[in-house]
Every structure is written in structure tokens, then in C-alpha cells.
Amino acid sequence: MEPAFFRGDLLLLTNDQADPIRTGDITVFKIDGRDIPIVHRVIKVHEKTPQDTKFLTKGDNNQVHVQVDDRGLYAPGQMWLHRSDVVGRTKGILPYVGMVTILMNDYPKLKYAVLGLLGLFVIIHREQ
Template sequence: MLSSLGINGPNVRQQIAQVLNFALVLSTAFMLWKGLSIATNSPSPIVVVLSGSMEPAFQRGDILFLWNRAERAEVGEIVVYNVKGKDIPIVHRVVRSYPEDSKTAETGETTTSQKLLTKGDNNNADDTNLYAEGQSYLDRQEDIVGSVRGYFPMVGYVTILLSEYPWLKTVLLGIMGLMVILQRE
């Protein structure tokens, strides 16, 4: 049937195989990301440092590996947190910890949650002006994405270049598309 349409069978099979291989690579990367998210208990187990606020500990472009299985964060620990209403996570050090007791209405049990104050190593003031309006501390359970457990220096600088120069994304996608089309087995 394909030959009656003027389409060469083996060539079409090769193109379909290339598309399926590309889909396999994408789905494998997605599954690895989701697996890491489950293992680390973090929605974003790997982040890139985007600013110099943590220098000299971390530089722009460092990739950080996060772990979010501990119930508490210790003073001096470096955490990544999200601010309500903002998309970019912030990497800063815990400078103060406040335990807060609360009773649940249903059971009457007292639970202790942890409230945190953070600060960038390279900043003069703490982060209270970075938090959401009306928020004077972070909640360990709600705001913290994870604690830093390891890093690779400068490996994530490509991410910074792509965000600072949006045209670079188009160029890279075009090159990748050409590679998929021109690839021969």
C-alpha cells in the first residue's frame, strides 16, 4: 500500500524507528526524573543555582542534589525553598529554627511543626523580604523543596544560558531536530 503511494517502505520504517527511539529517550528521562522525585521525596530533586547569593559555598551554574526525607532542618543546613506566588526556587542557609506546637481539631493531638528563617551566605540580611507577603518564616513541611546533599560545579550553566538567551533554545531544538532527521542507522 505504501509503495502505491510512492513511499519507500524501508525508508518509512527507518523514520518511524528514529521517532520511536527519540520518544524512548524522552520517556526514559521522564521516568528517571519521577523515580528520583519519589526516592528523594522532593518535587524537584535536582536544581541549578541561578544567583550568587550563596557564594562562596555555591556558584552560579552549580547543580544541587536535594534530599527531603528528614523531618527537621538544622541551623546551618542549606535548603531549597519555594515562595508562594513565585516560580524560581531559592537556595539559602537556615539561620534560625522555631518549633511551633499546634493542636488538630479532629483528634486533639499536639503536633510540632518547624518554622525556619533563612539567609544567603553572600547577603547582608535574612530572607524575610523574599518570603510571601505576611510571611515571616518558612514552614518546613510546606515551603522546603529539599536539603542540599551534593553538587556538581558549573554543570548547570547551560540552563542559565538558555534562560538568559531565549533564542538559544530555538537554535538547540533546531539542531536536535536536524540530527533526528539526518541520522542514519
């Protein structure tokens, strides 16, 4: 979703079922068969009833001449996303806060070093 969001940004999400999804909303959704959620902007909404809403998404950094929407990312045979696919909609952002988690996953030894330093700090500074 660059340039709106970058790797390591922490997104603040809401998932109010009463609040309808509209064109332009930035949604986080999960696709069957994929472990990682996807963050993309809603480009088209098809609403028969408030309970039966379908929509298409597209990443901001995807080139229009290459891909008009995200149907290539959806599960095989899936042409639209449903409300049940949505994890949440972005309401805010905390830049770079998620880098801590990324670094801990990319470098597992760093995780143990930080835990060790925290443990040492507690032992040294505990009340006598």
C-alpha cells in the same frame, strides 16, 4: 548563596519529611507570590513538635549589618518559614551543569540551533 554556590550550579536536593531541618542546613524554599525558589542557609530553628517546625534563613552573601535574616524576602506578614515552604535541602552540587538551561532560556535561537544540529546528526548517522 555565593561563595558556596554560583549561578549555573545544579543542586541535588532531598526532601525527607522524617529528617528534621537543623541550623546550618542549606534549604531551597518557595515564597507565596514569587515564582523563583530561593536558596539560603537556616540560621534559627523553632521546633514545638516535629510537625510544627518554624525556621529563619539567611543568604551567605548577605551583609549582617544590612540584614540579620531573610524576613524581608518572605510573604507579607510571614515571620517564619514552615516545613511546607521547603522544596528541598541540598545534598550535593554539580558545578556549571545548569548553565546549559540558562543559556537556552537567555538565547532562544540557540535552543533551536542545537535541536537542528541534533536532528541533522540523527539524519546523517542513521542506520541504512
